[in-house]
Amino acid sequence: xxxxxxALTVAVAKLARIASRLRGGGSAFPGFVARRITPDINRxxxxxxxxxxxxxxxxNGKSTTTNMLTSVLRAHGLRVxxxxxxxxxPQGIASSLIGAASLGGRVDADIAVLEVDEGYGAVLARELQxxxxxxxxxxxxxxxxxxxxxRVADMFRAIIAEVxxxxxxxxxxxxxxxxxxxxAGRDDLSISWFGASEVAYAAAPHGLVAARxxxxxxxxxALGSRPEVGVEVLAQRGAEATLRIGADEASVRLxxxxxxxxxxxxxxxxxxxxxxxxxFRADAAKRGIDExxxxxxxxxxxxxxxxxxxxxxxxxxxxxxxNMDFLEAAPESVLIAYDESSYDPSWLYSADxxxxxxxxxxxxxxxxxxxxxxxxxxxxxxxxxxxxxxALDHVLATPRPTSGTRTFFLDHDQxxxxxxxxxxxxxxxxxx
Amino acid sequence: xxxxxxxxxxxxxxxxxxxGNGFVLRTRLGWAGIDAEVVTYDLGEELPSDAPxxxxxGHGPVSAQRAIAxxxxxxxxxxxxxxxxxxxxLAVNGGYQMLGSELRLEDGGVLPGAGLVDLRVELGAKRxxxxxxxxxxxxxxxxGVENQGATVHLGAGVPPLGTIVLGSGNRIGRAEGVHQxxxxxxxxxxxxxxxNPLLADHLAGLAAERAGLHYSRTAEHERVDLLxxxxxxxxxxxxxxxxxx
Numbered sequence: 001x002x003x004x005x006x007a008l009t010v011a012v013a014k015l016a017r018i019a020s021r022l023r024g025g026g027s028a029f030p031g032f033v034a035r036r037i038t039p040d041i042n043r044x045x046x047x048x049x050x051x052x053x054x055x056x057x058x059x060n061g062k063s064t065t066t067n068m069l070t071s072v073l074r075a076h077g078l079r080v081x082x083x084x085x086x087x088x089x090p091q092g093i094a095s096s097l098i099g100a101a102s103l104g105g106r107v108d109a110d111i112a113v114l115e116v117d118e119g120y121g122a123v124l125a126r127e128l129q130x131x132x133x134x135x136x137x138x139x140x141x142x143x144x145x146x147x148x149x150x151r152v153a154d155m156f157r158a159i160i161a162e163v164x165x166x167x168x169x170x171x172x173x174x175x176x177x178x179x180x181x182x183x184a185g186r187d188d189l190s191i192s193w194f195g196a197s198e199v200a201y202a203a204a205p206h207g208l209v210a211a212r213x214x215x216x217x218x219x220x221x222a223l224g225s226r227p228e229v230g231v232e233v234l235a236q237r238g239a240e241a242t243l244r245i246g247a248d249e250a251s252v253r254l255x256x257x258x259x260x261x262x263x264x265x266x267x268x269x270x271x272x273x274x275x276x277x278x279x280f281r282a283d284a285a286k287r288g289i290d291e292x293x294x295x296x297x298x299x300x301x302x303x304x305x306x307x308x309x310x311x312x313x314x315x316x317x318x319x320x321x322x323n324m325d326f327l328e329a330a331p332e333s334v335l336i337a338y339d340e341s342s343y344d345p346s347w348l349y350s351a352d353x354x355x356x357x358x359x360x361x362x363x364x365x366x367x368x369x370x371x372x373x374x375x376x377x378x379x380x381x382x383x384x385x386x387x388x389x390x391a392l393d394h395v396l397a398t399p400r401p402t403s404g405t406r407t408f409f410l411d412h413d414q415x416x417x418x419x420x421x422x423x424x425x426x427x428x429x430x431x432x
Numbered sequence: 433x434x435x436x437x438x439x440x441x442x443x444x445x446x447x448x449x450x451x452g453n454g455f456v457l458r459t460r461l462g463w464a465g466i467d468a469e470v471v472t473y474d475l476g477e478e479l480p481s482d483a484p485x486x487x488x489x490g491h492g493p494v495s496a497q498r499a500i501a502x503x504x505x506x507x508x509x510x511x512x513x514x515x516x517x518x519x520x521x522l523a524v525n526g527g528y529q530m531l532g533s534e535l536r537l538e539d540g541g542v543l544p545g546a547g548l549v550d551l552r553v554e555l556g557a558k559r560x561x562x563x564x565x566x567x568x569x570x571x572x573x574x575x576g577v578e579n580q581g582a583t584v585h586l587g588a589g590v591p592p593l594g595t596i597v598l599g600s601g602n603r604i605g606r607a608e609g610v611h612q613x614x615x616x617x618x619x620x621x622x623x624x625x626x627x628n629p630l631l632a633d634h635l636a637g638l639a640a641e642r643a644g645l646h647y648s649r650t651a652e653h654e655r656v657d658l659l660x661x662x663x664x665x666x667x668x669x670x671x672x673x674x675x676x677x
Contacts, residue, residue: 140447144561144579148447148493214444214492218499317449343563344577346622349452368662372626375656376459384662 006105031094051111058136068268072288081109125162134168138175139318149211166274171195196233209318256299258326332401337414338366363391434467438484442472450490452623489527501543528617550587560600569594576620
């Protein structure tokens with residue numbers, strides 16, 4: 001149904017996008033304009049989707065899981081709208097929806113899968129009224145922003161208070177498991193679970209590096225027995241995983257190596273199962289996961305004449321540790337870069353770097369922190385260079401590694417800078 | 433002989449790479465030719481029967497402080513005896529807040545502290561997160577990051593670790609931290625010793641001396657301390673301050 005106010009707002013915001021692009025402005029600007037004119041624009045646009053909106057949340061793995069869920073739903077024949085990774089706050093989501101909307105104010109899709117930042121999730125839940133949600137994990141993350149994991153837990157609790165319908169949770173994450181137990185009495189929620197078997201966890205050197213829920217532990221409020229899990233990782237090896245999907249078993253190809261990717265896949269499939277009901281098919285889910293390409297910087301391999309470049313993106317201890325733990329051998333021609341947005345890289349001292357034999361260069365404004373950490377470990381560092389471009393040139397001029405692949409550990413900002421330096425201009429386009 | 437570095441509540445007070453402090457001490461002692469090992473104490477365990485040579489406490493969330501409070505009170509008499517004997521302690525942020533008589537929480541609840549020094553702490557001040565936390569101490573200038581929301585009341589005559597050049601610190605005057613006897617508490621967050629070798633050397637030197645050993649710097653110390661100097665310079669960028677007072 002055409003709604004003149006929505007249509008007008010979309011038209012103005014699309015003009016704002018054109019003006020903003022001409023001036024080189026930010027991609028969240030059209031969303032900012034639209035929300036000023038029509039504060040509930042997100043709800044109006046989402047309301048045009050027949051199957052509504054699904055939320056993907058958690059400290060780590062949101063972008064990958066969003067991609068996986070999108071692919072699984074497409075494999076079921078649905079037209080899926082999804083936000084670009086990074087556009088996970090209200091204005092960014094409005095911008096994404098406007099980008100996909102017709103001038104009549106309708107988003108041309110059956111369903112939307114949105115990656116949602118935990119800091120804005122409650123607001124977005126009120127705006128978008130998701131038809132289903134999932135929470136992947138809660139790890140110690142950005143403590144300069146969040147201060148304590150317990151505050152992040154309260155953000156998730158506030159989001160859960162705003163959502164109804166299927167809520168898909170990680171049975172093996174202390175905080176997330178607690179959320180499910182706290183919400184167990186609500187009859188407007190239908191909680192279901194994903195997880196990984198003990199065998200799969202036992203093969204992971206540091207597990208999934210989840211935060212501990214000291215409040216629950218200290219109160220003696222012991223968690224109940226592990227709930228029945230709908231989709232479970234039975235085993236994972238490199239980028240292959242065996243999943244139990246309800247009563248079926250399936251082997252899937254993950255976009256990159258590691259138990260964390262396998263658990264992301266289990267989460268995506270469980271929410272698809274919950275959202276599609278009788279329309280869900282395990283074979284389509286398998287196909288959907290198999291077809292997922294690495295998201296932009298999460299295990300993505302960029303071809304290069306003098307040795308391919310694998311980019312492993314890290315934003316906190318858990319992501320760095322997991323990306324290192326599932327390397328198949330000592331990585332060659334390593335570049336590690338940290339930006340100002342890492343703010344307080346103290347957590348580097350909790351990380352196990354034993355997989356590294358040598359680092360070719362550390363880069364970024366916080367390069368000295370990484371150099372100091374590696375210096376204490378006696379891991380040789382070829383070059384300490386704050387400028388990522390110079391560091392890249394240095395690393396790429398070293399002999400082609402015997403494995404044929406160089407490994408770059410980058411945070412988000414340094415990944416963007418590195419891609420620009422390598423000549424990738426279309427930074428919003430997704431995986432190469 | 434080997435020195436022992438005891439990390440208290442290593443599971444609960446390690447939200448920000450804090451175990452790096454024990455690791456840095458062990459590594460620097462090792463470079464000086466002194467064997468050292470890091471042992472951990474966790475909730476409900478028994479303390480080692482022999483006094484350690486150094487004790488560290490890291491930072492944890494309020495939920496962790498609550499979780500350990502009763503157990504800390506249980507082991508506090510032994511910790512006080514060690515401190516009275518001159519065993520060096522380093523406590524960071526959340527651990528620092530538990531060194532005194534009490535920790536008053538935002539909800540009005542009160543947790544007992546270890547009673548190692550005369551101070552009390554009130555949580556609930558507006559949290560200050562600063563990426564350039566600068567303190568001038570009798571040992572020299574110390575640099576780090578700050579992330580805390582509490583007021584620390586030092587008892588009469590209890591010396592702070594230093595004076596704030598940039599940051600919030602104890603929020604009473606310009607005091608930062610505490611330094612009484614060989615007990616040091618500080619808001620220099622996370623692995624303060626990696627970034628500030630002079631504080632690390634002070635503690636390592638004390639521990640060695642108490643054991644009748646001589647701690648001296650080597651080329652390895654020099655190599656890594658150049659990287660630490662660069663890190664302090666990075667932290668000081670934009671402040672107009674230098675790494676030395």
